Amino acid sequence: MGRTLAEKVWDDHVVRRAEGEPDLLYIDLHLLHEVTSPQAFDGLRLSGRTVRRTDLTIATEDHNTPTLDIDKPIADPVSRTQLETLRKNCAEFGVRLHPLGDVEQGVVHVVGPQLGLTQPGTTVVCGDSHTSTHGAFGALAFGIGTSQVEHVLATQTLPMAPFRTMAVTVDGELPDGVSAKDLILAVIARIGTGGGQGHVIEYRGSAVEKLSMEARMTVCNMSIEAGARAGMIAPDETTFAYLKDRPHAPEGADWDAAVAYWRTLRTDEDAVFDREVRIDASELSPFVTWGTNPGQGAPLGASVPDPASFDDAGERLAAEKALEYMGLTAGTPLREVAVDTVFVGSCTNGRIEDLRNAAAVVEGRQVADGVRMLVVPGSVRVALQAVEEGLDKVFTAAGAEWRHAGCSMCLGMNPDQLAPGERSASTSNRNFEGRQGKGGRTHLVSPQVAAATAVLGHLASPADLSDVRTPVEA
Amino acid sequence: MEAFTTHTGRAVPLRRGNVDTDQIIPAHWLKKVTRNGFEDGLFEAWRKDPQFVLNQPERQGATVLVAGPDFGTGSSREHAVWALQNYGFATVLSSRFADIFRGNSLKNGLLTVVLPQDVIEALWKLTEADPTAEITVDLVAREVRAEGVTASFELDDNARWRLLEGLDDISLTLRHEEEIAAYEAERPSYKPRTVEV
Incomplete structure (x- = not known):
């Protein structure tokens, strides 16, 4: 039987599969920010462990950072301490950090894609539920807790419980003035905040294929609001064009090899989803909560x-x-x-x-x-x-x-x-x-x-x- | 992680569904850089209401939280688990948990038990009528017991074993270090790297 996109990416990352154990998955990219990482670095320190792959790890400051007067010291001492803790930890463990004031600083889920680090067929994790954003590239991207952040820092892997698959198929044309946000809010209203529980959602259909990368990220971002473990969209020419020449995109022969692999990342015709939801894009209108x-x-x-x-x-x-x-x-x-x-x-x-x-x-x-x-x-x-x-x-x-x-x-x-x-x-x-x-x-x-x-x-x-x-x- | 075998305690019936992690621990508490000291932040907004169930004198010292469906939705903050544990809860019962919260709870030895909604309803009625009623959560037998209620629950053998033994996931994974290294040796060169190349 054929496999879904999510199953293909999963299978390509299995480090160890054994009866009675969750699969141990390799993590291609680990994103960090100041809120969910301090206790993880503390855990490493206490057990004398190091960061296994600093070259697959990157940190930015976003949750606590002010949006005014950024050249002045942060007024809230507790926020300041948390940012200083991230800086200290990144320096001690050798992790690349983009702090407030840096040209690459920003919300972690905006920074990864724009640097070209988020790529099709990769596994991406971050101590943040909106890591599902990165699924827009055909990556399998999960939000994780702090214990798992420590686990990935120490081992670059995660034991993961198996998932179920769900297809959300959106065909037809989105009417003028109706955006990806309206689409995903309508999906969540339809299936409920727990409707995606245990599932990886694949968004597909002609309306999804027409979305820009930014719009796809908006859709995948809110998969967690439907309770899903992740959201994904199969990579296509839109994805490749977005990635080409980004700072961390592959180059030369590597680019060709990567694109050849990325083209295989499509759900097989005979693959079966555990659940399917169909939406007619032409019936959607601006949506609010x-x-x-x-x-x-x-x-x-x-x-x-x-x-x-x-x-x-x-x-x-x-x-x-x-x-x-x-x-x-x-x-x-x-x-x-x-x-x-x-x-x-x-x-x-x-x-x-x-x-x-x-x-x-x-x-x-x-x-x-x-x-x-x-x-x-x-x-x-x-x-x-x-x-x-x-x-x-x-x-x-x-x-x-x-x-x-x-x-x-x-x-x-x-x-x-x-x-x-x-x-x-x-x-x-x-x-x-x-x-x-x-x-x-x-x-x-x-x-x-x-x-x-x-x-x-x-x-x-x-x-x-x-x-x-x-x-x-x- | 602390081991969990069996626990008996009084309950807090929380008749609410969709209790998100922003309610369990509001964001301003997440600035702390430790795993403790979150007890006063637990359900902070709701605790301002003197009628809130956690504020009732007869609920003081209760260790079993019986909650509505979709408990722990939203943010991945593990602080939600720490806040429940810091406050004194040993276990949470609900008909459905959000995935990330569930994973976080089991990694910290806070046993989250999935039970049918009619069992939750029975436990709510029992503990609302009699605040001194005790609930036993027995991980060895995979069973919840209270007066008039006996319900088995599922938890996969591997997760159960790790909880019963209080095992550290990272140590378990590092036993397979050779397999990780072997996988790494085969990774394609086009995979992204965060360092400047």
Whole structure:
């Protein structure tokens, strides 16, 4: 019987297979950041171990880093200590680090791909659940915990429990104004936050094949929000073109050999998935979340649902609690929900294409009174590219704040946070209670919806604001 | 890792599904660089509510958490496991755990037990009606026992053996160092390297 893409990559990394034991897999690339690594390095130190393959390991600073005044000492002493600990550990163990201020610094899942380190058919791990992002290249990429970070540092391998396979097939054309973010939010709403549990999802179908690499990364990034262990997309010409000439892409004969191998990384015709989900792209529309988990979402044109409409008792209770936390009333059209803050950025939507999409909407328009809009590039390289294209000026002219690269308002670990009761439209990945700051309320949206929402002050899509653009003076 | 064989203790019934790791331990606690001292961060936001189950006097000293489905979703933070252990929990029962959380828990000797939702419901009713009711989680027999409830659970032999013995995964893997080296010798030259070439 044929094999799926995920099974092929898995099989190519089995170091040891023995009856009654999990497979021991080789790890091609290990990404580190400051939050989940300190206790792992401590473990190495305590047991007198070293990093087995520093040449397959790379670190960056992202979660704690401020996005303003980055040339000044970090105000929060605990954040500062964590960053200093990473610097000390990387120096001691010989790991390459891109610290705050470095040109290659940024969100770990933006940095790996842009350096060309994330390649098809590789295994990629990081102490971060959004490692699933890298599956966009046809890599098998898992988020891991700190004990596993230590295990990979010491052995460059991981014992991994077997997985099940799921195909999410998206055929048809995405309508204008509907993005990869809307697609993945719709998938999560369909299968639920636990629907992918134990599975590696392969996204396939004509609509997926047409996506750019940035858009594929957005899709794979949020696989974890459906509970999946990983998300993958088969590599193709789009993948190869993105990788060619990147700093760590193979060169010369190695490039040819690599591409020849990468072309084999497709699910066989006769392979069978454990579960299949089909989605018609043409039926999708801009999608937003109304609740406190990423599965609680609806089309922008819908209203806040009535908890009584859920058949399942657990879902009903969850919806009741979510509406209470979110300060929403059932039946309110989602377009009438007013926000205080708009955040464009994160490992989900902090890439150059995301910034271009948001900028195209706010260009010649103004952020609504009383709304603050933060635009945070996913990496310094993304920021530099955006500046070269003049996007920073588009944002600041509209009244948005142009910030330094980092995780920023995706999670409450750095100064960029919501105040209690504040409401955001956010291009990030999690709308959990308190995720963006204690008491903060999050609506997950695409960059296009975020930008339109900033202009109108309530949840909106670009189609809602065709008449409010100020022509640029000749 | 501490070994886990069998544990008996009072329970905290947590009637919530989709308890994500941001609720178990909020992000601002993740700045610590140690594995201990997370107990006060456990369910920090919910504990501000005096009615929250963890705040009830009769739940003090309870060591078995009985939670709704999809426990531990979201972030990979192992701090969530440390926070539960630092607080005093030895085991968590749920009908479904998020994969990364489950892996993290078993690597730290926090036994996560998957039980059918009707068994969880029975344990909720029992321990809500009688806070002194004890639950036994027996890894040797792969069985959960409480008054009126006996339920077997699955855990693969390898994970069970590592927990029963309290074994260190890294030492186990390093027994196969020769196989790792042999694999490395065969890796293609086009594979990425992080160092400047």
